Amino acid sequence: MNRCLTIGAVAATLGLVACATHTVDAQWSSPQLANTPLAGAKVLVACEAPEEVLGRICLDKLAAELRSRGLTPVLRPDTAPPPATQARDDSRYLPEARAAGARAVWVASVGPEAHDPGSSGSGLSIGFGGFSFGRSSSVGLGVSMPIGGSSANTAYAADARVSDAGTGLLLWTARAGSAPSGDARVQIEALLQRLVDAAGGAKVF
Template structure:
């Protein structure tokens, strides 16, 4: 009975966590945004990721989503995140954006958020939650496990998106989204970026 209750509880936590990450987790808009929508604007697109492949997937998807909404993306090829010892500072991209004639800098930081292991035989479950960060921050973790036979490990990804005005460097809009666990990394990243761009549209960023 105790084993059954533990498995049921852990499975419920996993289900709630997955559902909670299917939408944008949080977003913020500047009062200035109402006066400076980016309709039809050229924007410098930046993707910060711990691995090159993640950065390239991010650039391709984010650029495609912005094009469909009438914006003109200019891609920054370097996808390396800033050093962990440095605070987040998107002003570093402003000179490049101005040189490209962009009105805004659109930055997406993408990285792994948690590890999820599911039992393929249905006899148990093992879950590990971690954290991802860019700049100065801390992370916490929670691990729950039940002895099982074979398991399939998946990684949950998250993205933090920021849009800044090139003229004055002020942050216009920012949002964060996570993705339900999946064995397909590309599907996860593309889905969460689409949700973020959809949220930007709802917030009248463009």
């Protein structure tokens, strides 16, 4: 009897952990989202990253996740972030999305965060050009973080935005961060899966 209770408790704990791994740090939906579901839609997919390898990992994973949910992604090959003098503005993707017949623009920004293992855990930040997201503003995009080798203190974050291609209206956005590890690909792919899962929960598609 006690053994069954123990197994049940362990299973419940594992279930809670599994659910927790699919959460995002924050998300927002427009009231207009209910009128613009993207189920089965063609979407322009753009990834913004400080390094080409991160951008390519982002594009491959995001496209695979969206295809698995019935969307048709049209990939934008340029993964460079906005210039340092230019604020984030996803409207620059709209003409390309309309030309491709896409109903929406799906943009993801991915990159390294600064992490101070001696801090209380609140020193994470990431910057792209004229904008940043994170929990502090301690590092900018000009800093190149290691992909391999000694990268135990490297954490990554991802930000996703979905906008209507016709109106440019932001429909949904979310942000997710990860704990530091030595494998950038694993972190980024997990972050993007969490973001797409959250979009599905928010009825984006």
